[in-house]
Amino acid sequence: AEVVIVRDAAAGGALVADEIVRLVRADPEVVLGLATGSTPLPVYEALRPRLAGVDVSRVRGFALDEYVGLDPSHPESYRSVIAREVVEPLGLDPARIRVPDGTLAGIEHAGEDYEAAIRDSGGVALQILGIGTDGHIGFNEPGSSFASLTRVKTLTEQTREDNARFFDSIDDVPRHCITQGLGTILRAHHLVLLAFGEGKAEAVAGAVEGPLTASLPGSAIQLHPHATVIVDEAAASRLA
Numbered sequence: 001a002e003v004v005i006v007r008d009a010a011a012g013g014a015l016v017a018d019e020i021v022r023l024v025r026a027d028p029e030v031v032l033g034l035a036t037g038s039t040p041l042p043v044y045e046a047l048r049p050r051l052a053g054v055d056v057s058r059v060r061g062f063a064l065d066e067y068v069g070l071d072p073s074h075p076e077s078y079r080s081v082i083a084r085e086v087v088e089p090l091g092l093d094p095a096r097i098r099v100p101d102g103t104l105a106g107i108e109h110a111g112e113d114y115e116a117a118i119r120d121s122g123g124v125a126l127q128i129l130g131i132g133t134d135g136h137i138g139f140n141e142p143g144s145s146f147a148s149l150t151r152v153k154t155l156t157e158q159t160r161e162d163n164a165r166f167f168d169s170i171d172d173v174p175r176h177c178i179t180q181g182l183g184t185i186l187r188a189h190h191l192v193l194l195a196f197g198e199g200k201a202e203a204v205a206g207a208v209e210g211p212l213t214a215s216l217p218g219s220a221i222q223l224h225p226h227a228t229v230i231v232d233e234a235a236a237s238r239l240a
């Protein structure tokens with residue numbers, strides 16, 4: 001992967017936003033791969049002024065993952081987060097932006113349906129990725145197959161602790177999720193993994209330089225011909 005060290009998260013967000021604007025101008029129906037969590041927020045913030053005056057009415061998007069069993073109307077469901085942080089501020093068409101269905105009613109076919117929808121779209125042009133402190137991308141926790149497709153996974157205790165900040169207590173953090181697989185993610189044309197802060201340094205080093213291993217799912221990016229890793233000095237601190 002190409003590693004780009006930036007001054008701070010805002011600078012990283014601006015870099016990615018510039019590339020996304022270029023893609024939208026070149027193809028108004030471009031398919032974007034969206035991520036949730038804290039890391040991509042500077043990308044979405046930087047996109048807002050940059051997309052003013054750009055026709056985004058036909059932009060399409062697929063989120064990486066969703067909690068299972070959380071009511072879709074819960075403010076921390078990824079459906080809600082994508083609506084609040086991406087679709088509404090950027091003026092996207094909600095009908096063109098998909099999030100996996102994590103409701104128990106829909107879960108049986110949700111993986112297959114999501115894969116079919118991504119395939120039918122022609123594929124994701126640029127996939128935004130964060131990385132978990134345990135090395136996950138999407139919610140592909142350690143042990144995930146590099147060939148995996150969208151499916152239900154169990155969140156590690158580490159991830160539940162990391163995400164407890166979004167909930168009243170750790171007991172409220174769902175135990176399961178539905179996530180694009182590593183195989184799904186690897187089909188995107190361009191992967192852009194962002195990571196900021198010392199807490200991500202080890203995961204970043206493993207993803208970029210470590211052995212290819214299911215124990216560090218982020219290492220799958222080494223299999224991709226066009227992967228860009230955008231980090232601040234702290235997140236880059238364990239790179240050789």
Ligand code: F6R
Nearest residue numbers: 035036037038039130131132138
């Ligand atoms: C979110 C996702 C996760 C996060 C990762 C890092 O859609 O797929 O892989 O990117 O858990 O989360 P933050 O950015 O909150 O540190």
